[in-house]
Amino acid sequence: MRVFATWKHKSRNWLHKIMERYVVTGGAGFIGSALVRALLNQGGSQVAVIDNFLSGKRSNLEGLDGALEVHDADIRDFDAMSRMVKGAAAVFHLAAIPSVPRSIAQPVPSHEVNIDGTFTLLRACAEAKAGRVxxxxxxxxxxxxxxxxxxxxxMPRPKSPYAAQKLMGEYYAGVFADCFGLPGVSLRFFNVYGPRQDPLSPYSGVISIFMRCLIERRSPTIHGDGEQSRDFTFVEDVAALCIKASQAPGVSGKVINAGNGNRYTLNQVWQTLNKIEGVSIAAEYGQPRPGDVRDSQADTTLARTLLGHQPEFRLEEGLRRTLAWYRETST
Ligand SMILES: NC(=O)c1ccc[n+]([C@@H]2O[C@H](COP(=O)([O-])OP(=O)(O)OC[C@H]3O[C@@H](n4cnc5c(N)ncnc54)[C@H](O)[C@@H]3O)[C@@H](O)[C@H]2O)c1
Known part of the structure; x- marks a missing residue:
């Protein structure tokens, strides 16, 4: 295990004592790094990232100012996890192999990380008496x-190994709350998009692929007819919701949707991007992908009532911000 520390206030030990320590597994990933930013921006936080850099990147954490530790470690390593979660006020568990098609092509690694890794992390949190997961x-x-x-x-109806694995993680979070006194809450993320989502992997999220095609003035290939719909949620709204879930009273053991409450088809998203960019590039269409669901939209009642959540970003604004980031960072 290697540790990269950027303690800005190392000499001010008194300050550490009154700062809350947060752990973010998968903190070098797309959503994790947005959460790390949000935690550091709120002030008074020490953040420890745990990531094995399978898909996460150090560049996602560049430019962060504050009390940040980065641990190159694997969530399946119980001893390392036990050390790292000790004293955490909250542990945000985002590390995963997060892809439906990849879980079908390679079910073993995704099972080992998403189920065994989650179990190991929860066990370490329970034994170290960490705060809420x-x-x-x-x-x-x-x-x-x-x-x-x-x-x-x-009633859940998972259609892929990935979906079943993520559901098992929820069940384990609930069971650890009930049986081992580890407070935990599960947030069901709905198609998250935004800056730092990697467009280069064959398993990339659709909006990141659209961004790259748009910038390169190419047609994207949409799997199916493009009329499948999703509740696309901007990454900063998801990060804000994670922080609220770590603090709200009475939510331990609960499963709560983390979506916008809207739904847009892939064709609508591509058309909106064309409009923003002032171009007219037709999409191409390929075979539907096994394991993909047709439509998805969150009921956000629980998030509103239990977590006081109100998403800040509508789709067009989120797409504009995301596109601005891809434009800035594309070479
Ligand atoms: N992106 C979405 O739309 C979406 C939707 C629903 C749920 N989620 C969940 O959100 C979380 C974050 O997803 P993301 O989109 O940011 O993906 P990501 O691939 O960018 O982040 C996952 C992170 O986990 C790390 N990781 C993988 N295996 C690890 C291991 N064994 N030990 C330590 N770190 C490991 C990766 O290096 C990466 O940094 C995942 O749990 C995913 O299942 C994402």
Whole structure:
């Protein structure tokens, strides 16, 4: 394990004592790094990132100012996790192999990280008596349940190994709360997009792929007819919700949707991007992907009532901000 520390206030030990320590697994990833930024921006926070850099990048954490430790470690390593979560006010568990098609192509590594890794991390948190765990669950757990929007009380119907693994993580978070006294809350993220989402992997999120195509003036290939719909959620709204979930009273053991409450088809997203950019590039269409659900939209009642959540970013504004970031960083 290597540790990279950027303690800005190392000499001010008294300050550390009154600062809250937060752990973010997967903190070098797309959503994790946005959460790390949000935690550091709120002030009074020490943040420890745990990441094995499988898909995460050091560059995602560049330019961060504050009390940040970065641990190159694997969530399946119980001893390392036990040391690192000790004294944490909250542990945000985002580390995962987060892809439906990858879990079908390579089910073993995704099972080992998403289920065994989550179990190991929870066990370490319970034994170290860490604070509340906020678990990054997934809307994929709903599968193709026909009712929209998706409400947390629905029976889950996972359609892929990834969806089943993320659901198992929720169950374990609940069981650790009930049986081992580890407070935990699961947030079901709905198609998150925003700056730092990697567009280069074959398993990349659709909006990051659209961004790259738009900048390079190419047609994207959409799997299926493009009329499948998603509740696209801007990454800063998700980070804000994670922080609220770590603080709100009475939510331990709960599963809460983390979405916008809207739904847009892939065709609509591509058209909106064309409009923002003032171009007219037709999409191409390919075979639907196995394991993909047709429609997804969050019922946000629980997030509003239990966490006081109100998403700040509508789709067009989120797309503009995301596009600005891709433009700035593309060479
Ligand atoms: N992006 C979405 O739309 C979405 C939707 C639902 C749920 N989620 C969940 O949100 C979380 C973050 O996803 P993301 O989109 O930021 O993906 P990401 O790939 O950018 O982040 C995952 C991070 O976990 C790290 N990681 C993987 N295996 C690890 C291991 N064994 N030990 C330590 N670190 C490890 C990776 O290096 C990476 O930094 C995941 O748990 C994912 O399942 C994401």
């Amino acid at each position: 906020v678990y990054a669950a997934s809307s994929s757990a709903y599968g193709d349940t026909e009712v929209l929007p998706k409400v947390e009380s629905m």
